[in-house]
Amino acid sequence: MSKTTGSATEQSLRRLVAQDVAIWAHHASKTPGWRFYARHLMLRPGFNFVLGHRIARRLRRVPVVGPALFRIGLFTLEMVYSSEIGATAEIGGGLYIPHPFGIVIGNGAKVAKGVTILQNVTLGRRNPADTQMPVVGDGAFVGAGAVLVGDIGIGAGATVAANALVLEDVPANARAIGNPARIIPARSA
Template identity: 40%
Template sequence: MMAELSADLARQMAAVLPGRNSRGARLKFLLVNSEFHGVAIYRFGRLADDVRGRNRALGLPMVAAHRVLNRRVTHVHHLDIAAGARIGAGLLLMHRHGVIIGPSIIGRNCVIHQNVTIGQRVAGGDQGVPRIGDNVWIGPGAVITGDITVGDGVTVSAGSVLSKDVPARCLVAGNPARVIARDYDNSAIIGLGEAG
C-alpha cells in the first residue's frame, strides 16, 4: 500500500508543484492539498481492511479511524472513493469536487477530473463494475458505469457517458459515448510523456 501511496504522491506533486521541490513547498502541499488527502485516505482505508483481515483487534480501530476521516472528505470535499474500489498506483485527482468512485477496478496512472462518477450501473440488474486500464484520462463530468472494460491509454472526453467496452488507445466522447479516434496518444495529457 505504501508503494501505491508514494506513486500517488509523486504524480500529484509533479502536477501541482512542477519544478518547485523546496522543502517548504512540499510541506505546504502535504498539509493543504485536498486532492491528495482524498487519495491518501482511500489508501489508508485499503490498509485498514488488510490489517483487519490479518488481525481483527488491531484492524478495527484503523477501520473506525478511516470511516471518520472518509466521512470528513466526503462531506467537506465532496469526494467519495468506495472501499470496494481497486485502484492502481499513480492515481491523480485534478479536482476533487463531485468525484464519486464506487466499486470498480482502475489501473495505474489514471487521471480523474471533477464531477466524475465511476461505478455500477444497477439499472436492469447490471451489478458488474467497470474495469479501467492503465494510463486512462477521464475528463470533467464523465460517467463510466456497468460491467465494461476500458482499455489502456483511453481518453474519456468531458461530459461523456460511457457504458460500453472501449479498446485501448481510443478517444471517446458523447452521450452515449462512442469512439471518435483510434490510436490516440494521451501521454501528454496524463503527464507521462512518450515513455508512459
C-alpha cells in the first residue's frame, strides 16, 4: 500500500472547496452548488471548520503578515471547535467532518480526498520523538473516537470502526475493529 497522497497544497482553494461542497451534497442527497451552500452549509459547523482551515492555509501566502494571520486563524478555529488540524497536515478535497469536535489531526498526517472523519478522532504519533504519522487514503471512513497512531496507512475505501485503536496498516476496502484493532479483509465478490 502506498503511503503517499496527492498534495492539497498544489490545488486551488476553489477546487478544494468545490470538492468539499460536492461531498456534503452527496451525503445530503442534494445537487451541489452555491444554492446548496447558501441553504445547507452556512450553518454546518463541520463544513465551516474545514473551510476555515482552507482559508487560513491560503493566508499563509500573504507577504509579511501571512504567517501571523495563519496562526491566528488556526488558533481561532481550535478555540471555537475544540479541534485541531496541524499546520503541516495535508488535507485533500472533499473532507467530510459532520461533527468537528474533539478531532486532532497532527502535523505531518495526510488525509486524501473524499474522507469522512467523525468526532473525537485522533491521527497522531505513537510517542513524542516519533516523526511518522498516519496516511488516510481516498474515500476512507474513520468512526467516532478512533485513534490512528504511528507510521500506518489506511487504504482507499477502508473503514475504521468507532473507538478503534489502529496501530498497523489497514488495506484498501478492509475494516479495522476493536482496541487494539483487528483487520477484517475486504470481501471478495
